[in-house]
Amino acid sequence: MQITQTIIQFPNIELQTRDAHKLRGYFGNLFKEHSPLLHNHYEDGSSRYAYPLVQYKVIDKMPVLVGFKEGADLLISLFLRIREIDIEGHLYSVMAKNIQQKQIELSVNKQLYNYSFKTLWMALNQENFKKYEALDESDRTGFLNRQVQNNILSFYKSLSFRTDEKIMAITRLEEKQTLFKNQSMLVFSGQFTCNAYLPEWTGIGKAVSRGFGTVSLIK
DSSP states (O other): OEEEEEEEEOTTOOOOGGGHHHHHHHHHHHTTTTOGGGTSBOTTSOBOOSOOSEEEEEETTEEEEEEETHHHHHHHHHHTTOOEEEETTEEEEOOOOEEEEEEEEOOEEEEEEEEEESSOBOOOOHHHHHHHHTSOHHHHHHHHHHHHHHHHHHHHHHTTOOOSSOOOEEEEEEEEEEEETTEEEEEEEEEEEEEEOOOTTOBOSSOGGGTTTBEEEOO
16 A cells, blocks of 8 residues: 655754654644644644644654655645744744655565664553563563554554554664653663564654654664
8 A cells, every 4th residue: 555755854953852842832833724633633622633644753853744645745735835943932944944755655564674763662551551560571572562563553554554464573672761741751762673664754652743653764
């Protein structure tokens, strides 16, 4: 199955990884009348709980926007006219932006793909965290392998891609701590190998609209 992906990069602007949610807030507010895909809230204030088709990231200090399907077309139509970015009152002039739109073939097959997490992976919700804490080290690895599999499956389902092939994954991860909404959270950095193809800079796991769980293919 083919999907459309758009990536917009702002190479002359440097931000911190933690600023990704500020990008989301700025652009979501700037274009709030255009589409709930930009901020995952409807006009009545209710939340859009589906996989975010527009994602805001800071990768190697560079602001990056990623859109899939209708989110990909939305980025093209709106962000060509961006001249500045306001991050909490600090104005950054947009001197250049790199825009790439392409067709991506989603697939699960016998080929193995190696990925690294470019941003921290938020794998666990409150319930899964308790299960994870109760496991020994070897069982934790298997648990995280299944979390990657489930995250990829959720990503595929959100894009209406169905596969009869079993998704398999092997993780090589390190535990990290980060602040999320003023709370300390267990997150992970590292790599994984799986038989599912993921578009470059796809987000998997929790809080992907804020830049968490961004994957990159190791070539």
